[in-house]
Amino acid sequence: MILVGALVTSLIEAIVIRNSAATTALYVDSIIAPILPDLKTSETLDDVTTRVLDETFGQGALGGRVISFRLWRRDGTILYSTEDGMRGKRFDPSEDLKSAFAGRMVAQFERVDDPESPRERALGKPLLEIYNPVLQPWSGEVVAVSEFYEVADDFQNSLSQARLQSWLAVAGVTLSFFLLLSTIVFRGSRTIESQQRTLTQRVAELSDLLSQNKALHARAQRASQRATALNESYLRRLGADLHDGPAQLVAYAALRMDSELLVDPKASRRSRDTEISAIRSRLQEAMDEIRNICTGLVLPQIESAEVSDVLQRVVNAHRQRTGADVTLSTAIPVRPLSPSAKICIYRFVQEALNNGYRHGGGTSQSVRQDYDNGNITVEVSDEGAGFDPANVRPGALGLSGLRERVESLGGTFNLDTSCHGTTVKMSLNVHEMEHA
Template identity: 75%
Template sequence: MLLVGAFVTSLIEAAVTRNSGAATALYVDSVIAPILPDLKTAETLDDVTTRVLDETFGQGALGGRVISFHLWRADGTVLYSTHKDMVGHRYPPNEDLKTAFAGQMVAGFGYPDDPESSAERALGKPLLEIYNPVLQPWSGEVVAVSEFYEVAEDFHSSLTQARLKSWLAVAGVTLLFFLLLSAIVFRGSRTIATQQKALTERVTELSGLLSQNRALHLRAQRASQRATALNESYLRRLGADLHDGPAQLVAYAALRVDSELLVDPGAARDAREKEVAAIKERLQEAMDEIRSICTGLVLPDIETADMPDVLRRAVAAHSQRTGASVELSMDGPSRRLSPSAKISIYRFVQEALNNGFRHAGGLGQKVRQGFVDGNIVIEVSDRGQGFEPSATRPGGLGLAGLRERIESLGGTFNITTSSEGTILSMSLNLNEMEHA
């Protein structure tokens, strides 16, 4: 702004000074040109010309406007001056005088500093100094230069106003550009800040998702390892149940088939029938145990059943097998669930009721189904003496299997136990189940 303001002000000052000087020079030249003789050949001015110039610059409009006047010859000699002591003296030509003899009008505003301008400096006022070439009428050749000083108080006021207006204009334009650039930068900064915030939130969200994915991956790995171990344990338990139960009974029956009572023709009929009845009884016991094992392995047809029907079937199967009474309560409308969710819920109720019957004698068993914050919640409770979860049998498969089955579907499994009873609860997210 300072550089542009200084440059514009200097241009305006130069233009105003030149235009004002040109107007004054034209006016003075129109007055004195008819008075001057042929300065091409004249070495000095005659008395008549001198007297007319004295009268011209001593009175009238021109005399009140021009405070001093000098007429120069090309070698620096003063042909005429309103200061008589300078007439005939020769001074070294300055740059302005040389420029004027080259045919150009020179105008300047300020305090004169030339050696021959001591009288003008004594006024202590800024003056308009003008060098105007005097041309020969018929040839246009510069034969002399007129130098005069004008008191330019009005000019000084106008020049000050022009400087002030030019500075104000430059400052205003600079301020406008500054405001526009500030607005652009502020808007860009706000956009960058908004994008940075959105990017930070996105990175945070992606970091959270990445952490969740890592946790889910580790969870899936652990679940897969535990599922493999649980499957092996299930197979070992199933094999042990078959070996210790039906296999022993069948083996016992096979040994009795080869008994002497059955192969000896002379054995008593009553003893032989009693042996056959014992064999049948052992075989029937083996069949009952095999059916019991199969009943625990085979699920009823629940793929097409709704949620209330699944719970009723689980409770009814438990009551039929154990003879225990179970209270069932269901809240809210039925919701559509995937077959895997129904199987998990059925197994959860089945295993929880079996544990409650085994450890609490089936005392006060209840099954409750409800909805909490978009989750389906199943609770199985009893009024037994409770137990210590950490003290459960290491090889036990029931609770561990339930936890793995439920958590593999993204659900939660909890145990709350005290001396007043035990509550096993599970929850599954309905939205995730419907999406699945």
């Protein structure tokens, strides 16, 4: 703003000074031109011309505007001056005087620094110094230069107003640009800050997702490893159940098939019937145990059933198998569950009821299902003697199987046991399972 203001102000000052000086020079030249003789042939002024000039600048129209007038010859001699003591003196031509003899009008404001102008400097008034070339009418040749000083009080006021207006205009334009640029920068800064906050939030969300993915990947790996181990354990347990149960009964029946009572013709019919009845009974027991094992391995049709129906089926199956009384409480979930979630719930309740019946005597067993804020929870409890989880052998399939089955679907498993009973609880988030 300072640089542009200084440049604009200096240009305006130069133009105003030049225009004002040109107007004054034209006015002065129109008055003195008819008075002057042919300065091409005459190197001095006669007395008549000198008196006329004295009257013109002393009493005429120029007397109030021009306080000093000089007429210069090319060699630096003053042909005429309103000061009598300056007439005929010779000075070294100044640069302004040389420029005027070259045909250019020269004007300066408040720069009275010529050696021939001590009187003008002593006045202390704002002066407009003008060098105006005097031309020969028919040839246009510069034959002399008129130098005069004009009292410039009005001109100084006009120039001060022009300076003030110039600075105000430059300052206003600069301020407008500054406000416009500030607005653009401020809006850009707010946009950048908003984008930075958004990016920071996105990075944080992505970091959280990455951490969750890593945790889920680790859980999936652990679940896969445990599922493989549990599968082998289930196979071993199934083999043990078949070996210890149906296989022993079938082996017993096979041994009894070689009994002497069956092949001895002397044996009574009654003893033979008794032996055959015993063999039939053992084979029937083996068939019953095989059916029970198959019943535990094969799920009922639960894909299209509601959660309440799934729980009712597993509770009824437990009641028929054990004769224990189980209390069931259900709440209808808002959203339907996937088949994998229904299978998980069925196996969870089946294994929990079997463990409670086997280890807790089946005392006051109950199953309760709730649904709250997208989470479905199933709780199986009894009032048995409880147990110490630290004493459970590492290879046991019950608790580890329940935990792995629930956590494989992203759910949570909790165990609470004391001398007053045992409660196992599972929870699944329906929204997360639907998203997955």
